[in-house]
Amino acid sequence: MKGMLTLHLWNPPPRFYTPSLSTKPPLSISATSSPELLTAKERRRLRNERRESNATNWKEEVENKLIQKTKKVNKSWKDELNLDNLMKLGPQWWGVRVSRVKGQYTAEALARSLAKFFPDIEFKVYAPAIHEKKRLKSGSISVKSKPLFPGCIFLRCELNKPLHDYIKEYEGVGGFIGSKVGNTKKQINKPRPVAEDDMEAIFKQAKVEQENADKAFEEEEKKAAVNSGNPNKELESDVSKAIVDSKPKRGSRKTSNQLTITEEASSAKKKPKLVTGSTVQIISGSFLGFAGTLKKLNSKTKMATVHFTMFGKENIVDLDVSEIVPETN
Structure with a gap:
């Protein structure tokens, strides 16, 4: 607006205290002073003092560490x-x-x-x-x-x-x-x-x-004992005595011819031998059913001489070995 006056207040500049050279306090540096307030020269001097105060030499410590450090071996x-x-x-x-x-x-x-x-x-x-x-x-x-x-x-x-x-x-x-x-x-x-x-x-x-x-095996044994009606049945203590192989052994497979031969061999073992003087039974031929005494046996020709009685008369005939068998009581 026209005609309005603006007033500006004037502030005097601040006064700084500048001590004289005669009243300047002595500079004291301590180890507890903040490192930001120390110059580089003062920090170096403090570091040297700390090194000198140590009983051991820091150079020897560094050398010992380098000696103890394992060296890497380059392997091919x-x-x-x-x-x-x-x-x-x-x-x-x-x-x-x-x-x-x-x-x-x-x-x-x-x-x-x-x-x-x-x-x-x-x-x-x-x-x-x-x-x-x-x-x-x-x-x-x-x-x-x-x-x-x-x-x-x-x-x-x-x-x-x-x-x-x-x-x-x-x-x-x-x-x-x-x-x-x-x-x-x-x-x-x-x-x-x-x-x-x-x-x-x-x-x-x-x-x-x-x-x-x-x-799990013990639980199955208990269930089996209960199901069988004997809940108080004692379980076997020594399992090793009843252990068998889980896989059954394979039996030998024989052909029909082998079985026939085996049966014949077993029957031959059971069949009694023909002995001279023993009683024999005629099982085939014309004189089937008669019994007599073996008088002679020829192993080469496989013929046997048999003495028997027929209709009150004594007869001696030669028969094949397959037609007679020893008489069993």
Whole structure:
């Protein structure tokens, strides 16, 4: 608006206190002062004082640390292919691939073979399996092994190249569980040890599974005892006495000719022999039904001389051996 006046208030400038040189306090530097207030020269001086105050020399500490530091060894690719270096690991658990069907048999055969050809090496062969029990109709108990890890067994030993090659080429073994090492020129499957924690977990799992299988068998036995009407029937304490193979043995298959020959042989063994002077019975021919005494027997011509009575008259005839049989009482 026209005619309006604007008033501006004037503030005097602030006065700063500037002490004189004679009244300037002395500068004191302490270790507790803030590092932001210290100059670079003062910080260096404090650092040197701290180093001098230490009893040990910091240079010696650095040198000792450098000496104790392990140096990295540069290994060539050929060192990775050397299986004899596995002995440096000491006794370890190794995974071995086997047949899924005959894994238990392969483990037992491998253990016997290693004990025979490598007597100086300590080893353990472990094939985790669950022994399942089942009562048959005959009353006996069958035990069947069910592998916990089909197609895999575990071996604990100090592994080297000769032992590795022997196990790898053994019948029924498919090699070790590991990883491929090497380069484009040459590659091998290097075994990898199984950690101790993993083996402890496997042992624990096998124990738990076996306990569960035993409990299930005991429950089935109790149910069978109740269903049979004898709830107080005592269960068999010694199961091992009644254990039989779960797989029945195959009987020999014989042809009809073999059976006939066997029957004839057995009948020939039971048939009494013809002896001179014994009483015989005529079973075929013209004199069928008569009985007489064997006077003579010719093994070459297979003819027999028989003396018998017919209609009150004594007769002597020559008959074939097949027409007479010894008389049985």
